[in-house]
Amino acid sequence: MSETVRIVERREVPTDAKMIHGLPDVGLVGVIAVSQIISQLKMVEVAYVDSDLLPPVIVLHEGLPHSPIRIFSNDNLLALISEIAIPASSLQPLMRAIVNWMDEKGVETAISLGGIATPNRQNIESPKVYGVGSNELSLKILREKGISVMERGFLVGPQALILQYCAEKNIAAISLLAQAFYNYPDPEAAAAVIDTLNQIVKVPVNVSDLLEKGEEVRLRMRDIMRRTQSELVRMRKSQEYDIPHYYVA
Amino acid sequence: MRPIMRRRRSIFDIMREYMEEFERAAEEALSAFEQPSWDLETQSLQPLFNISVTAEEVVITADLPYADPKTLKIESVDEDLIEITAKMRVKLRFEDLGVSHREGEFSSFHCRVPLPVPVDASRAKASFKRGILEVRLPRRRGYKIKVE
Numbered sequence: 001m002s003e004t005v006r007i008v009e010r011r012e013v014p015t016d017a018k019m020i021h022g023l024p025d026v027g028l029v030g031v032i033a034v035s036q037i038i039s040q041l042k043m044v045e046v047a048y049v050d051s052d053l054l055p056p057v058i059v060l061h062e063g064l065p066h067s068p069i070r071i072f073s074n075d076n077l078l079a080l081i082s083e084i085a086i087p088a089s090s091l092q093p094l095m096r097a098i099v100n101w102m103d104e105k106g107v108e109t110a111i112s113l114g115g116i117a118t119p120n121r122q123n124i125e126s127p128k129v130y131g132v133g134s135n136e137l138s139l140k141i142l143r144e145k146g147i148s149v150m151e152r153g154f155l156v157g158p159q160a161l162i163l164q165y166c167a168e169k170n171i172a173a174i175s176l177l178a179q180a181f182y183n184y185p186d187p188e189a190a191a192a193v194i195d196t197l198n199q200i201v202k203v204p205v206n207v208s209d210l211l212e213k214g215e216e217v218r219l220r221m222r223d224i225m226r227r228t229q230s231e232l233v234r235m236r237k238s239q240e241y242d243i244p245h246y247y248v249a
Numbered sequence: 250m251r252p253i254m255r256r257r258r259s260i261f262d263i264m265r266e267y268m269e270e271f272e273r274a275a276e277e278a279l280s281a282f283e284q285p286s287w288d289l290e291t292q293s294l295q296p297l298f299n300i301s302v303t304a305e306e307v308v309i310t311a312d313l314p315y316a317d318p319k320t321l322k323i324e325s326v327d328e329d330l331i332e333i334t335a336k337m338r339v340k341l342r343f344e345d346l347g348v349s350h351r352e353g354e355f356s357s358f359h360c361r362v363p364l365p366v367p368v369d370a371s372r373a374k375a376s377f378k379r380g381i382l383e384v385r386l387p388r389r390r391g392y393k394i395k396v397e
Contacts, residue, residue: 122310122381183299184312184381215314215380220346222297222312223286229297 005051005097007071013046013105018201019078021098021112023158024085024228026237027180028221029115030159032190032210033197034081040205043072043079049098053090059083069094077201078107085227086158088234095158099165109141110134110166110173111200112159113193115180116150117240127179127189129196132159134166134173142174145199150177152244156237174200182237183229185221187214293359298333300362302388307368309384313358315339318377320357323384329364333382 022034037043048067058065068084086094102110116130130150131142142149155163159175166173176196180189191207198205210217286295298311313321313335320336335358342354368386375384 122378122383181312184297184310218312218314218380219294219341222294225297226286 004053004093005049007047007097007101008050008067009047011044011046011073013071014073014076014078015106016108017073017076017078017105018109018111019080019102019107020197020201021110021158021162022079022081023112023114024082024224024231025114025157025159026117026182026232027115027178027184027186027189028225028228029178029180029186029189029193030113031081031083031224032185032187032217032221033113033193034079036190036194036207036210037203037205038072038079038081040209041074041077041203043074043077045070046073046078047071047101049094051090051094051097053087053093055084055087057084077203078105083224085224085231088231091158091161091235095161096165099162099169099171102166103169103171107171109138109200110162110171111197112162112173112175113190113197114157114159114175114177115186115189115193116177117182117237118179119182121179121181121186121189124179127186127192129176129178129192131196132163132175132177134163135170137172138174141172141200147176147196147199154239154242154244156239157232157235183225183232185218185225187211187217287353287355288359289353291357291359292353292355293334293357294355295360296333296358298360298362300365302365304388306388307364307366307386309333309362309382309386311358311360311362311382312380313377313382314380315341316358316377316380316382321375321377321382323373323375323382325370326361328367330361331364331370331384332359332361333384334359335382 020034022030024031049069050067057068059068069082072079131147132150133139133142163173163175176193178189178193180186187210191210194205194207296311296313301308311333315337316335317338322334324332326332337356340354340356343351367389369389373386
């Protein structure tokens with residue numbers, strides 16, 4: 001594990017679990033989706049991330065301090081969530097430490113939930129969800145479930161790094177990316193990504209509740225979205241719009 | 250009398266000026282992070298907004314959850330600044346947002362958006378769909394450069 005990042009376990013962590021990730025990115029899709037899953041499944045905190053690479057922030061819950069990046073568990077499901085925008089310059093060591101920890105814990109499948117910025121999102125009623133895999137097994141899972149695979153293009157940010165580091169370790173990792181607003185919280189995209197996640201891992205979560213509370217979610221997520229926006233600029237997120245150059249197999 | 254020769258700005262001068270203006274606007278937007286996104290005096294919240302510039306127009310969008318569309322106002326403050334205001338359909342207290350150590354409530358949205366390039370505001374169009382305001386302002390045209 002990286003020296004600058006520690007993952008501190010507070011309770012016993014299940015082995016051979018499936019792990020979902022909700023990290024701040026376009027439309028905060030992953031954060032909204034994973035926060036809904038943690039809350040509805042009443043998952044409990046089992047570990048947290050401690051690192052000098054993070055800003056000096058704690059999050060207060062019921063009067064007690066917590067790390068802004070935590071891992072929750074319920075039976076055989078783990079969920080990682082960040083309550084703050086992660087500095088773009090810290091993403092690599094943080095994601096590498098998280099993937100190393102997943103490897104130690106024998107995580108069976110890692111699924112990152114997120115968004116793919118879509119310029120005409122306002123005119124899309126039902127956001128489409130695309131999948132990306134870290135190895136042949138992940139691609140097989142996506143194809144068997146009828147999830148559209150993103151065949152070519154660029155991915156930038158936490159999901160991209162998790163896929164890359166998981167590929168190095170041959171961990172089956174999947175990114176599920178819903179069409180989303182670039183810089184507005186998108187609860188509809190989060191609901192779409194939960195629906196697709198359900199095809200791979202059964203998470204008994206009611207997305208209609210998320211859709212009904214859409215306006216409240218958008219309002220509550222304003223400040224983290226604002227801070228995430230500046231990190232998206234720093235990580236050159238707009239490169240995802242680029243058309244790939246010559247084909248390199 | 251000799252005619253006064255005025256140096257014509259090259260396309261590179263225009264691009265440089267545009268980039269400098271854009272960077273200034275970006276810095277102003279970033280410095281806003283150090284201010285709260287709410288104002289107790291006016292009971293208003295600052296919405297998330299975005300500015301994009303195409304060859305033809307400046308497109309401003311703002312995320313306005315709970316906004317009452319009938320109360321939306323888009324006004325010019327200055328040549329390069331527009332103001333967006335809207336009343337909310339509900340009043341929200343800090344407590345409603347889970348914050349118990351602050352007091353106050355909010356009933357509107359307010360923001361001022363810097364325009365990075367000159368626009369023709371008289372031909373502007375606005376729409377409000379699914380809680381998102383979109384304002385399209387055609388860019389004001391300068392001069393044409395003849396290709397020899």
